[in-house]
Amino acid sequence: MSLTANWSYPTAIRFGAGRIKEIAEACAAAGIKNPLLVTDKGLAYLPITQSTLDLMEAAGLGRAMFSDVDPNPTEMNAEAGIKVYRDGGHDGVIAFGGGSGLDLGKVIAFMAGQTRPLWDFEDIGDWWTRADPEGIAPIVAVPTTAGTGSEVGRASVITNSQTHEKKIIFHPKMLPSVVICDPELTVGMPPMITAGTGMDAFAHCLEAFCSPHYHPMSQGMALEGMRLVKEYLPRAYADGTDLEARGHMMSAAAMGATAFQKGLGAIHAISHPIGAVHHTHHGTTNAVVMQPVLRMNRPAIEDRLAKAAAYLDIVGGFDGFYDFVGKLNAELNIPANLTALGVTEPDIDALVASALQDPSCGGNPIELTKENVTQLLRDCF
Numbered sequence: 106m107s108l109t110a111n112w113s114y115p116t117a118i119r120f121g122a123g124r125i126k127e128i129a130e131a132c133a134a135a136g137i138k139n140p141l142l143v144t145d146k147g148l149a150y151l152p153i154t155q156s157t158l159d160l161m162e163a164a165g166l167g168r169a170m171f172s173d174v175d176p177n178p179t180e181m182n183a184e185a186g187i188k189v190y191r192d193g194g195h196d197g198v199i200a201f202g203g204g205s206g207l208d209l210g211k212v213i214a215f216m217a218g219q220t221r222p223l224w225d226f227e228d229i230g231d232w233w234t235r236a237d238p239e240g241i242a243p244i245v246a247v248p249t250t251a252g253t254g255s256e257v258g259r260a261s262v263i264t265n266s267q268t269h270e271k272k273i274i275f276h277p278k279m280l281p282s283v284v285i286c287d288p289e290l291t292v293g294m295p296p297m298i299t300a301g302t303g304m305d306a307f308a309h310c311l312e313a314f315c316s317p318h319y320h321p322m323s324q325g326m327a328l329e330g331m332r333l334v335k336e337y338l339p340r341a342y343a344d345g346t347d348l349e350a351r352g353h354m355m356s357a358a359a360m361g362a363t364a365f366q367k368g369l370g371a372i373h374a375i376s377h378p379i380g381a382v383h384h385t386h387h388g389t390t391n392a393v394v395m396q397p398v399l400r401m402n403r404p405a406i407e408d409r410l411a412k413a414a415a416y417l418d419i420v421g422g423f424d425g426f427y428d429f430v431g432k433l434n435a436e437l438n439i440p441a442n443l444t445a446l447g448v449t450e451p452d453i454d455a456l457v458a459s460a461l462q463d464p465s466c467g468g469n470p471i472e473l474t475k476e477n478v479t480q481l482l483r484d485c486f
Contacts, residue, residue: 125247140199145206175264217240252304257362299338299342308373316370323364372394385447400427
């Protein structure tokens with residue numbers, strides 16, 4: 106089976122090994138003539154990024170880059186990037202990298218033509234309608250990890266540097282116009298990042314699948330996304346050059362982010378404040394808290410996960426699924442709990458308060474309260 110295709114759901118996706126060579130065509134399709142490539146500090150001078158800049162330059166698109174992006178990007182990173190974008194007279198963004206580069210690139214494109222402050226567009230009610238849609242620049246997204254799926258998302262997670270809270274900035278036009286999913290770009294990912302980003306994709310699929318909201322398209326996508334992670338994440342972790350496994354994991358990442366239009370839940374609601382305050386890797390944090398969240402939600406999801414287990418060829422219904430998650434985490438050398446992840450002296454009350462404010466709460470199968478989230482967090486240490 107050839108892992109090469111052109112998709113237009115949820116946006117135009119150029120999928121396949123070597124397709125980064127189509128970066129100039131992708132920019133042309135998005136109407137971009139003077140792009141700003143936005144990536145993170147760690148990727149900026151790696152060969153995959155420099156060769157992409159070479160392709161841009163050869164096509165007459167220049168080689169402008171902004172890479173002052175923290176692992177958990179902040180509004181200060183956004184302000185610096187917007188200034189570079191405006192000063193350079195750019196007309197679009199190439200968001201390049203993992204979740205941080207993709208999220209910040211999308212925010213820079215979104216904010217380039219806005220006059221209101223960033224926090225006015227937090228994902229609350231209809232706040233997105235405050236934006237001037239004509240001021241949103243086009244985006245070409247190029248993921249270099251297989252986890253967040255931000256390349257097919259309509260939102261970005263930005264950390265408020267003052268309050269240390271992760272905020273979700275949303276607008277429908279933040280969805281990139283064109284995506285290039287080239288598994289060759291993920292070959293250099295260290296095993297630890299392969300594991301953490303892969304489990305982020307799994308968490309997106311799992312929480313979307315368990316969400317009580319109605320979205321059958323997302324439901325089916327979440328189920329198949331979990332299967333791809335089950336089959337191919339251990340392979341990608343064991344052999345980073347396994348392009349078939351890398352390709353299927355890129356699909357799973359995009360599927361998870363498309364599926365979570367149906368909702369997320371407690372995994373993300375507690376992972377967001379932990380990451381914002383303790384600077385842990387997001388996907389790895391999701392993996393660490395996954396089993397405690399499954400235990401808490403069991404009364405509401407036992408039957409549903411039994412059906413998922415049957416599809417995934419996991420014996421034992423809910424218990425079999427739960428044990429599978431534990432074994433997968435162990436195989437990927439995921440820390441056993443938040444203490445082992447390096448979270449020390451946590452302010453449980455503050456984390457609970459932040460978790461209950463997180464938009465992900467709305468998709469949890471049981472209502473999240475101060476009492477059950479406090480117990481959940483304690484169970485994670």
